[in-house]
Amino acid sequence: MNITEIFQPINSDLLRVEECLRSSANVDIPLVAELLNYVTQSGGKRLRPALTLFCGKTCNYDLDALIPMAAATEILHTATLVHDDIIDHAELRRGKPAVYRKCGESTALLLGDYMFAKAGHLAAATGSLRVVSIFARTLMTISGGELGQIGIDYNLDQALDRYYRWIDAKTASLFTMATECGSVLSGCSEDIILVLQDYGHNLGMAFQVVDDILDFVGDKATLGKPVGSDLSEGTVTLPSIMYVLAHRDDALIKSIVKDKKRDRSTVQKAVKKIKDSGVIEDCFKIANDYCSRACRDLDKIRNPSVRDSLHNLAEYVTRRNK
Amino acid sequence: MNITEIFQPINSDLLRVEECLRSSANVDIPLVAELLNYVTQSGGKRLRPALTLFCGKTCNYDLDALIPMAAATEILHTATLVHDDIIDHAELRRGKPAVYRKCGESTALLLGDYMFAKAGHLAAATGSLRVVSIFARTLMTISGGELGQIGIDYNLDQALDRYYRWIDAKTASLFTMATECGSVLSGCSEDIILVLQDYGHNLGMAFQVVDDILDFVGDKATLGKPVGSDLSEGTVTLPSIMYVLAHRDDALIKSIVKDKKRDRSTVQKAVKKIKDSGVIEDCFKIANDYCSRACRDLDKIRNPSVRDSLHNLAEYVTRRNK
Numbered sequence: 001m002n003i004t005e006i007f008q009p010i011n012s013d014l015l016r017v018e019e020c021l022r023s024s025a026n027v028d029i030p031l032v033a034e035l036l037n038y039v040t041q042s043g044g045k046r047l048r049p050a051l052t053l054f055c056g057k058t059c060n061y062d063l064d065a066l067i068p069m070a071a072a073t074e075i076l077h078t079a080t081l082v083h084d085d086i087i088d089h090a091e092l093r094r095g096k097p098a099v100y101r102k103c104g105e106s107t108a109l110l111l112g113d114y115m116f117a118k119a120g121h122l123a124a125a126t127g128s129l130r131v132v133s134i135f136a137r138t139l140m141t142i143s144g145g146e147l148g149q150i151g152i153d154y155n156l157d158q159a160l161d162r163y164y165r166w167i168d169a170k171t172a173s174l175f176t177m178a179t180e181c182g183s184v185l186s187g188c189s190e191d192i193i194l195v196l197q198d199y200g201h202n203l204g205m206a207f208q209v210v211d212d213i214l215d216f217v218g219d220k221a222t223l224g225k226p227v228g229s230d231l232s233e234g235t236v237t238l239p240s241i242m243y244v245l246a247h248r249d250d251a252l253i254k255s256i257v258k259d260k261k262r263d264r265s266t267v268q269k270a271v272k273k274i275k276d277s278g279v280i281e282d283c284f285k286i287a288n289d290y291c292s293r294a295c296r297d298l299d300k301i302r303n304p305s306v307r308d309s310l311h312n313l314a315e316y317v318t319r320r321n322k
Numbered sequence: 323m324n325i326t327e328i329f330q331p332i333n334s335d336l337l338r339v340e341e342c343l344r345s346s347a348n349v350d351i352p353l354v355a356e357l358l359n360y361v362t363q364s365g366g367k368r369l370r371p372a373l374t375l376f377c378g379k380t381c382n383y384d385l386d387a388l389i390p391m392a393a394a395t396e397i398l399h400t401a402t403l404v405h406d407d408i409i410d411h412a413e414l415r416r417g418k419p420a421v422y423r424k425c426g427e428s429t430a431l432l433l434g435d436y437m438f439a440k441a442g443h444l445a446a447a448t449g450s451l452r453v454v455s456i457f458a459r460t461l462m463t464i465s466g467g468e469l470g471q472i473g474i475d476y477n478l479d480q481a482l483d484r485y486y487r488w489i490d491a492k493t494a495s496l497f498t499m500a501t502e503c504g505s506v507l508s509g510c511s512e513d514i515i516l517v518l519q520d521y522g523h524n525l526g527m528a529f530q531v532v533d534d535i536l537d538f539v540g541d542k543a544t545l546g547k548p549v550g551s552d553l554s555e556g557t558v559t560l561p562s563i564m565y566v567l568a569h570r571d572d573a574l575i576k577s578i579v580k581d582k583k584r585d586r587s588t589v590q591k592a593v594k595k596i597k598d599s600g601v602i603e604d605c606f607k608i609a610n611d612y613c614s615r616a617c618r619d620l621d622k623i624r625n626p627s628v629r630d631s632l633h634n635l636a637e638y639v640t641r642r643n644k
Contacts, residue, residue, distance in 0.1 A: 117461035
């Protein structure tokens with residue numbers, strides 16, 4: 001099933017989320033309105049809002065609370081990207097110039113702050129203090145996770161462990177927030193909330209692993225950014241780690257990461273080596289394992305339509321090409 | 323009365339706020355813990371937490387909610403300074419190097435994000451959704467206000483109006499949050515909440531006007547930053563505006579702001595001209611007017627000790643030298 005088919009049961013509600021995102025950009029400061037439109041209308045998949053809506057259907061479907069929460073999830077996600085792109089000096093995001101390249105770093109920094117606040121305001125509009133706490137804790141996890149990466153040396157023995165902790169903080173935490181808040185707002189029992197939290201966590205881990213695979217095997221036009229972007233920024237992700245662990249004598253990756261030899265030809269050489277080595281298949285296996293773990297307890301969910309949608313999403317995550 | 327005397331009725335509770343701030347810095351990421359300590363333990367006056375506590379005494383004094391809120395107020399304030407200093411390229415903050423000069427811009431950006439989240443988490447710990455909403459709205463006002471300043475031309479006719487809107491967003495909104503949340507958590511009636519909101523707004527306006535005056539007439543060692551810092555960053559505040567409005571033919575300020583002639587000698591010349599012109603007295607008059615407005619409805623507050631403390635604070639704000 002493609003994403004359009006998977007989203008079909010929540011299509012009209014996702015339109016209400018879009019409306020909420022558009023009205024969030026309706027600010028009386030022209031520059032802010034323009035930039036908010038730029039970042040919220042640039043073709044995100046809306047996977048996180050969809051997760052909130054699907055999980056929100058598990059028990060009572062309270063759309064008045066779920067719509068602002070789904071929008072909050074997307075705005076929080078986008079705000080972290082706005083700040084990340086400043087830090088990583090990224091050029092492109094979803095095929096368009098990163099916000100800070102359009103408006104400058106100071107403006108992008110403030111825009112991100114504004115978006116955190118807007119997302120927090122929407123989380124409060126759900127009427128659930130628990131949801132607000134989860135929201136704040138998630139932003140602490142995301143920024144704390146990035147801070148934990150700073151100043152860390154190139155160390156092969158800890159690389160895998162650190163990678164998993166890092167993608168947990170930067171990606172899986174937001175997926176967990178999306179599913180946890182959806183289920184809380186649906187009035188689920190604590191054991192079902194745990195099941196959906198666990199689903200969100202594992203789906204998020206799989207999603208990020210696939211993202212990192214696509215940076216090697218994806219198509220530039222489809223991805224909206226050049227292949228090998230991570231390595232050219234000195235970022236070591238799962239495929240590089242798996243490759244180096246299997247080829248400890250090969251100094252190419254180390255020269256890129258530690259010695260900052262990041263010219264196009266060196267990076268392309270590394271990308272080719274990694275693609276040819278067979279580690280991509282190993283990475284896909286890891287992503288598929290996460291997806292299996294995501295689905296392991298889904299039969300505890302009584303609502304068959306929710307169960308099916310979550311299974312379909314887990315299947316989609318490893319098959320996607322962008 | 324000095325600030326120590328004014329704070330006397332809430333001394334033991336302010337210690338609990340300090341404890342809450344210290345435990346907020348107790349994070350298992352060493353870099354984050356160190357930086358959080360650096361920014362939260364660098365000699366802030368704790369005026370905003372004190373406002374929350376004083377207003378929290380108006381009706382029921384619910385310390386379990388007020389302590390996290392007071393800490394949230396201080397952390398939010400400090401987080402905005404961490405981001406502001408990146409944007410303004412400020413060298414010093416409270417006599418010590420600005421955080422980003424200590425740890426780099428990327429780390430400071432993420433630290434600010436983490437602090438926003440931590441403050442939001444503490445606001446949620448009050449158990450009041452209204453307080454969380456006020457918190458989020460305030461961060462929107464602060465970042466939106468700064469964004470509204472970007473790309474604005476040097477325009478004398480709109481300068482005063484813009485200045486007041488700007489200090490309202492960047493300073494008075496936080497004072498308003500401190501008093502409003504204190505009174506909400508104290509269970510005050512809506513008319514008393516309005517009185518205290520109004521007090522916070524006007525006190526914050528007075529506070530910022532005095533801050534901007536001190537940048538001209540203060541003492542470098544006491545301020546913890548050089549005199550004339552605002553002008554040397556190209557920032558036009560009330561004294562400069564009042565001076566230019568009274569001396570429309572004098573092109574010195576314009577050359578600093580618009581033509582970016584910001585060498586030390588030009589800035590010092592402008593500072594001297596402004597100090598000698600008599601506008602500083604006019605600015606103090608404006609600050610005093612705000613303080614009078616802050617206090618105009620305080621007799622509606624039944625608790626005499628709260629009333630006295632708020633009067634004392636309003637009197638202190640225009641007399642302070644740092």
